[in-house]
Amino acid sequence: MSDWRPDVLGEGFECLTLELGADDEGPLAATLVRALPKPQGFWHRGFAGPRELHDIDVLYVHGWSDYFFQRRLARFWTDRGAHFFALDLRKYGRSLREGQTPGYVEDLADYDLEIALALDEMGHGLGDATPGSGRRLVLLGHSTGGLTLSLWADRHRGVADALILNSPWLELQLSAGVRKAVAPVVNFRAMQNPRDLALPQLDLGFYKRAQRMAADPREQADINAQWRPEQSLPVVTGWLSAILAGHARVAAGLQVSAPTCVLLSARSQFGMVWRDEMLRADTVLDVDLVARAALRLGDSVTIERIDGALHDVFLSEPLAREDAYGRLRRWVTGWNLAYARS
Secondary structure (H helix, E strand, C coil): CCCCEECCCCCCEEEEEEEEEEECCEEEEEEEEEECCCCCCHHHHHHHCCCCCCCEEEEEECCCCCCCCCHHHHHHHHCCCCEEEEEECCCCHHHCCCCCCCCCCCCHHHHHHHHHHHHHHHCCCCCCCCHHHHCEEEEEEECHHHHHHHHHHHHCCCCCCEEEEECCCCCCCCCHHHHHHHHHHHHHHHHHCCCCECCCCCCCCHHHHHHHHHCCHHHHCCCCCCCCCCCCCCCEHHHHHHHHHHHHHHHHCCCECCCEEEEEECCECCCCCCCHHHHHCECCCCHHHHHHHHCCCECCEEEEEECCCCCCHHHCCHHHHHHHHHHHHHHHHHHHHHHHHC
């Protein structure tokens, strides 16, 4: 029996350690978190029937310099009957061990191991003859997690039933041309010293500042600053090489078989000094480049541009946040109805 234990998010959440072996920095682990569903009341059990997403399992993967802490996102799914799980990848958040380079990986395909173990625990093991016992699988990724899951879904076509991406990092901020120019230099440096610093610290903390000012305070109250620092983690050459390789694969075109929804802010806002406009824009990615790159994910891609949204659209100011959840609800409802009628 799996050793689920109480999670740091408190009541209604449990977590499970997934052992991954070891690398040159020591033992590796990932952490699977699950949101326990609220019991249905008598009316629903006796008269209303099953909730609309009763046969859905959701797996969420976080972004760079991040971990899973979004209780409301989990409840969006569990309130509709879905089973919600989130994965803290190796060397992030709950999975970070002393002496490890935070967030470090040299190939995004390395995450296949913890994703496979997570799916096993969820009943969607890739070796199962009937994965999920008839339950459908939704993959939900934010930022770098969106890139990771997009590549995974392309390599494992037909496993996921839907792919939902929250501001996925599908292209380098400066352009594909710059990516192609810098990739050989980054790759050479990565071969020489993969943990060498690739870039100076360019994050001035504006994104985290905007979140503190805009997001629901209840979402921000218990954030672990060591797992989610004010400035992003240092960018090293081995990790950046893996990211650029992922961007190149997206640019060449993927064939994700699942219907895909991409949620993005309507605009980006960059700068070396704080501006109030940063409260209503993505200060991390060039959303126009991401929107164009998203069209290369597969044959069924919906792009939702949300006015006033931050990089994590679900942590935006109230109007944009509710718009983001409304668009997610609309897309999921339409996808679910289309499935029921097929």
